Amino acid sequence: MTARQRLMLLALGATLTTSGAAAEDAVAVAEGRALVEANCSRCHAIDRTGDSPHPQAPPFRTLSRQYPVSALQEALAEGIMTGHPDMPEFTADPVQIAAIIAYLESIQIP
Template sequence: MGTAPAIATASALLMCLAAVPAAAWDERVKRGRALARTECARCHAVGRTGVSPLRQAPPFRTLHERYPVEDLAEALTEGIRTGHPTMPEFRFEPDQAEALIAYLKTLER
């Protein structure tokens, strides 16, 4: 995927996040938390407390200290790749990426 389509995808995700009513937002956060627990908790601390099971994996509650979590939209839909071999590549559907980002936003408080 080229840069322009990726930017368009990320922009669309951000606009969707901004326009969600409270009840839908709560449901999206629940889906994001479930996704984090099933797909990410093997390595990352995905809640407000605790250490990551894999030392190199940053706790999700600290991600916003490194960069705006909204910036993950493109990486989540195109496939997250990291510099260490222990993290598998993940590619989420746009609605899954929205849900995970919504959940990550709740950890910033």
């Protein structure tokens, strides 16, 4: 095998690995969106545009303005509970948490 052929195989392998990772990321983002749509969209704007149905509920696309989105991992693992009756209790497993964080990170605007 020539040096050029080895280089082409390495490039192909890197492309396939990157494509696989991108596909996994896309799946996680889609799963995260489905979870926040099912559990959060009643009050929060969950897309890059639009108003939150509940006036005091922050749009998810702006969460990173207040704190790192990854900081929500612990709250999601322990179960998000608040003192107001509009917000349902929600607990997620580690795979769901990763998907939710991936989705939230994908929609953040500065």
